[in-house]
Amino acid sequence: METLPHQAFQPVFLDFLRCFPILVYEWDVEQKRYLSMNPFGCAFHGKSAAQIRRLSALEAATLIHPDDLGWLNEARQRLGREVAAGRPPSFIPVELRRRAPDGSFGWFLTWETLVRRAPDGPPTLLGFGQDISRRKRVEAALAESESNLRLILENMADVIWVCDLQMRFTFVTPSVSRLTGFTPEEVIGMGPLLTLTAEAVEVVSAALTEELAREAACPGTGGYRRFIIEQNRKGGGTVWTEVSTSFLRDPAGQVVAVAGVTRDFTAQRAVEEELRRSLGTLEERVVARTAELREANQRLEREIEERRRAQREALLAVEQERQHLGQDLHDDLCQRLVGAMCLAKSLDAPTLRKREPALAESVATIHGILGQTVELVRGLARGLAIKPSGVGALEESLRQLAQDSRRYYQVSCRVTVTGEIPALPPPVAVGLVRIAQEAITNAVRHGRATGLRISLRVAGSRLRLDLADNGGGITGDPKAMNGLGLRNMRSRAEFLRGTLQIGPRRGGGTRVRCEIPCPGRVVRKAAR
Numbered sequence: 001m002e003t004l005p006h007q008a009f010q011p012v013f014l015d016f017l018r019c020f021p022i023l024v025y026e027w028d029v030e031q032k033r034y035l036s037m038n039p040f041g042c043a044f045h046g047k048s049a050a051q052i053r054r055l056s057a058l059e060a061a062t063l064i065h066p067d068d069l070g071w072l073n074e075a076r077q078r079l080g081r082e083v084a085a086g087r088p089p090s091f092i093p094v095e096l097r098r099r100a101p102d103g104s105f106g107w108f109l110t111w112e113t114l115v116r117r118a119p120d121g122p123p124t125l126l127g128f129g130q131d132i133s134r135r136k137r138v139e140a141a142l143a144e145s146e147s148n149l150r151l152i153l154e155n156m157a158d159v160i161w162v163c164d165l166q167m168r169f170t171f172v173t174p175s176v177s178r179l180t181g182f183t184p185e186e187v188i189g190m191g192p193l194l195t196l197t198a199e200a201v202e203v204v205s206a207a208l209t210e211e212l213a214r215e216a217a218c219p220g221t222g223g224y225r226r227f228i229i230e231q232n233r234k235g236g237g238t239v240w241t242e243v244s245t246s247f248l249r250d251p252a253g254q255v256v257a258v259a260g261v262t263r264d265f266t267a268q269r270a271v272e273e274e275l276r277r278s279l280g281t282l283e284e285r286v287v288a289r290t291a292e293l294r295e296a297n298q299r300l301e302r303e304i305e306e307r308r309r310a311q312r313e314a315l316l317a318v319e320q321e322r323q324h325l326g327q328d329l330h331d332d333l334c335q336r337l338v339g340a341m342c343l344a345k346s347l348d349a350p351t352l353r354k355r356e357p358a359l360a361e362s363v364a365t366i367h368g369i370l371g372q373t374v375e376l377v378r379g380l381a382r383g384l385a386i387k388p389s390g391v392g393a394l395e396e397s398l399r400q401l402a403q404d405s406r407r408y409y410q411v412s413c414r415v416t417v418t419g420e421i422p423a424l425p426p427p428v429a430v431g432l433v434r435i436a437q438e439a440i441t442n443a444v445r446h447g448r449a450t451g452l453r454i455s456l457r458v459a460g461s462r463l464r465l466d467l468a469d470n471g472g473g474i475t476g477d478p479k480a481m482n483g484l485g486l487r488n489m490r491s492r493a494e495f496l497r498g499t500l501q502i503g504p505r506r507g508g509g510t511r512v513r514c515e516i517p518c519p520g521r522v523v524r525k526a527a528r
Contacts, residue, residue, distance in 0.1 A: 023098075023108060023129035025052075029076070030122065032057035041129070046101030065097035065105050072096055072110075076125065079114050083123060089114040095132070107136040159262040162248065167192050167208070170257065179241070179264055181234030197238060200229035207245075208258070215247065215255055223247030223258065228265060240265045311495055340370050394429040395421065398454055401436055409444045411452060418457040422518060431492045432465050432514065435500070438485045439467040439512045447471025447510055458518055462498075467512040473504050489514075 023041035025034055037045075037052045045052070045063055055063075064072060075092040082089050091113045097105035108129035115126045153160070153173040162171040168191055172184045180187075180195055187194065192201050207225050215222030227243040245260040395417050402413035424432075436454060443449040449471030457464055486502070489512075493500035498516030505511040 021131075023110075023127075023131070025127050025129075027112075027125035027127060029080070029114070029125050033060055035124065044098065044100060044106065044131070063099050065099070068094075068096035075112060079112065079125070083114055089123075098129070106131060106133040108132060157264065161187075161260055161262065163192075163258045163260075165212075165255070165257065167204070167258075176262075179239060179262065180231060186234075195231050197230045197232060200227075200231065203227060203229055204243075211245075211247070212255070219253055220249075223255070228269070231262075240269045242268075308494070311491060392421075393426075394424055394432060395456065397429065397433045398436060398456065401433060401440070402452075402454060405440050405444075405452065409440075411444060411450050413440070413452045413454065416453065416455040418455065420458065421456060421463070422458070424463075424519060428496055428516065428519060431496045432516070435489050435492050435512075435514050436465065436467060438489050442485050443467075443469035443471050443510060447473065449509065459515070461518050462515045463518045465514045468505050468509060470509045473508060473510050474502070 021040050022038075023044060024038040025041055026036045027033070028035050034052045034055060037049060039049075042049055042052055061069060071094055075094050078092060079089050091111040094110045094112070096108060096110055098108055099105055109132045110127055110129040112125055112127040114123040116123055153175070156173065156175055157178070158173075159176045159179050160171075160173045161169055161176070163169055168189060169187050170189075172187045174184055176187055177183055182195065192204060196204065204227065207227070211222040211225060213222075223246045225243075225245050227245075229241060229243060230238045231241050233239055242263045242265040243260055245258055247255045248257040248259050250256050395415070398415050398417075402415045405411055405413040440452060443452055447469055449469035451470045453466075453468045455464075455466045455468075489502075490500050493514050493516070496514075496516040498514055501511075501513045503511055
């Protein structure tokens with residue numbers, strides 16, 4: 001293989017280098033001018049090769065950043081000293097900035113050495129420059145990131161740390177000093193006993209064992225824990241901290257360390273303790289107040305029951321008095337009136353009619369009036385001395401009430417009983433009849449009613465008594481009405497542990513509804 005001679009090799013080598021994206025140039029050491037520059041270099045500077053060669057020494061110096069000329073000249077002087085000492089020149093690397101056409105600068109890693117174009121010719125400086133602007137930007141960004149990260153780590157309140165699997169610290173941020181008083185240098189390489197209390201060490205050790213077991217059973221799932229533990233402070237005392245942990249894994253997924261964040265939890269724990277104490281105090285107050293309310297409620301229930309008992313006794317006393325009065329009217333007054341009727345009848349003889357016709361007519365009139373009075377007193381006695389008992393007694397009493405209403409008030413009154421009506425205790429039946437009596441009286445006296453309808457039926461577990469009339473109705477709020485009759489009706493409904501509703505009737509008039517618990521299920525099929 002034929003080789004080129006030395007003087008022919010250099011141009012061929014330079015032509016070879018011109019094909020690569022690196023800056024290649026020749027520099028005249030004595031004239032301080034460029035002898036040549038490859039197309040890549042010319043393109044970077046925005047000049048042609050001829051323009052590069054025509055640059056003066058001062059103009060050529062402007063292609064280099066002023067701050068980098070000192071480094072470059074120092075490297076070239078070093079090469080000159082090597083040649084003067086008879087040593088082979090070396091390649092000296094220099095990082096410098098070259099000017100682009102827009103006035104900006106790009107970083108180049110430059111190697112320069114001295115060569116001779118001819119064996120006996122003057123030395124020429126041969127330079128190679130690789131564009132490292134992107135690397136410099138990355139390095140600058142990385143340096144800025146490192147600076148920012150260092151600033152964050154130095155000023156953050158939380159402590160970031162890393163431990164190996166023997167629980168020895170391998171990394172800790174400077175904030176550990178503010179939290180515990182220990183410097184990072186004191187903590188790194190030490191075990192947990194330095195910063196953790198004995199109780200906290202037990203908790204953390206047990207948790208690490210559990211998480212490693214979980215990781216072994218299901219890789220990728222272990223390590224995530226949160227603790228509220230007490231840590232030692234340098235010089236004595238402790239601080240409550242919140243610790244969150246996770247595993248660090250190598251590329252193969254194996255756990256190699258534990259990383260965590262520790263936060264001062266003292267203030268929050270104090271708040272929680274105060275909240276817990278306040279909650280305990282509040283619970284005690286609630287319990288005490290509940291007991292007071294329970295006692296007050298029991299007293300109220302006793303008072304209500306006592307009032308109901310007194311009300312029942314009063315109603316029973318009134319009812320007994322009514323029964324006695326009705327019985328007295330029937331047994332005494334009615335008998336006396338019947339005796340007077342008999343006496344008047346005995347006076348009405350044929351001889352009297354012949355001798356004293358006017359007197360006989362008066363006697364007959366007295367006899368008629370006495371008869372009407374007897375019927376009236378008997379009706380009053382029936383109304384006062386109601387004694388419904390047994391199956392059907394309530395219906396019978398209501399029908400008798402309707403009949404008396406038609407007779408004494410000259411109104412139409414109809415009774416409808418629907419379904420199966422249970423046998424009611426006499427006090428219950430009497431109470432319902434009394435409510436019906438009062439409702440009829442109010443309808444006739446105050447509402448000027450001419451027609452009434454009484455209905456009785458079982459609705460679910462309750463017995464319902466409805467009374468409707470065609471009178472003038474009521475005005476205002478029925479609950480605000482407090483007449484004697486309405487008070488009696490409400491008292492009787494309450495006595496029966498039922499409800500009483502009074503309101504306007506659709507189409508005119510008034511509707512009264514009383515519902516009471518259905519007492520028992522001894523029933524009969526009621527008549528229509």
